Amino acid sequence: MARRKLVYEGKAKILYEGPEPGTLVQYFKDDATAFNAEKKATIEGKGVLNNRLSEFFMTGLNNIGVPTHFIKRINMREQLIRSVEIVPLEVIVRNFAAGSMAKRLGMEEGTQLPRPIIEFSYKDDKLGDPLVPEEYIIAFGWASQQDLDDIVALALRVNDYLSGVMYGVGIKLVDFKIEVGRIWENEYMRLIVADEISPDSCRLWDLESGRKLDKDVFRRDLGSLTDAYTEVARRLGVLPSNGPAPMGKPKLIN
Numbered sequence: 001m002a003r004r005k006l007v008y009e010g011k012a013k014i015l016y017e018g019p020e021p022g023t024l025v026q027y028f029k030d031d032a033t034a035f036n037a038e039k040k041a042t043i044e045g046k047g048v049l050n051n052r053l054s055e056f057f058m059t060g061l062n063n064i065g066v067p068t069h070f071i072k073r074i075n076m077r078e079q080l081i082r083s084v085e086i087v088p089l090e091v092i093v094r095n096f097a098a099g100s101m102a103k104r105l106g107m108e109e110g111t112q113l114p115r116p117i118i119e120f121s122y123k124d125d126k127l128g129d130p131l132v133p134e135e136y137i138i139a140f141g142w143a144s145q146q147d148l149d150d151i152v153a154l155a156l157r158v159n160d161y162l163s164g165v166m167y168g169v170g171i172k173l174v175d176f177k178i179e180v181g182r183i184w185e186n187e188y189m190r191l192i193v194a195d196e197i198s199p200d201s202c203r204l205w206d207l208e209s210g211r212k213l214d215k216d217v218f219r220r221d222l223g224s225l226t227d228a229y230t231e232v233a234r235r236l237g238v239l240p241s242n243g244p245a246p247m248g249k250p251k252l253i254n
């Protein structure tokens, strides 16, 4: 079989050319990075878990009419996605203060916000993905005002869905980040959810104990990242709930 053409290799994923025009294969690596890649590690099983979890969330979103790039999972580490033109923004939705917001405003982590707050950072690794006001986004042409209105509406729908799903399994959705991309259908452009939705891109706290079940476990050295992600997957029914997987590695249904 001919080797697939590599389109892009990032920190956590690799994109390959897909089987049909307008598609890509997204491969989930085991690599973890934090603090703009200053901290790095390989965490066995992370890619498998994130592939499965992103499939779970994106499928749920597609099914309730929130458009995403997800088409289907191919195997343990790969999924078929629609190729989009990525809007160069990280769209961050916050329900409770944490991370950079808590730091910037001197707020205690976990403080409930009066309403979901959306912020944008400009995707540029060299600059460390700086926070940018809407005015920059429009002035520099990264997105139009209409695009931004659509992106905010999309992000709030994702927030309601994800908050509800998580709450149902005893997890608080503190905040998360999505990426959005453009697709063209005839002459019409649509914005859809792209990249991934996984514990790498969310803050997830156990409702009762406050235990962190997301990438902060890696950022702050709070224990096993695989255990935390496995716990999220198990609660959502993505992994079997009876006992630990053999060899401590994730075991997938079907």
Ligand SMILES: Nc1ncnc2c1ncn2[C@@H]1O[C@H](COP(=O)(O)OP(=O)(O)OP(=O)(O)O)[C@@H](O)[C@H]1O
Pocket (backbone or CB within 6 Å): 008, 009, 010, 011, 012, 013, 014, 015, 024, 069, 081, 082, 083, 084, 085, 086, 123, 124, 125, 179, 181, 194, 195, 196
């Ligand atoms: N449907 C899609 N079509 C095209 N590109 C996509 C799609 N979904 C995600 N991407 C892009 O693919 C890359 C995924 O790789 P990864 O997340 O490892 O990148 P990264 O190291 O975080 O770098 P970046 O700063 O570019 O996000 C990202 O650049 C992301 O913006």
Ligand SMILES: [Mg+2]
Pocket (backbone or CB within 6 Å): 010, 011, 012
């Ligand atoms: Mg990324």
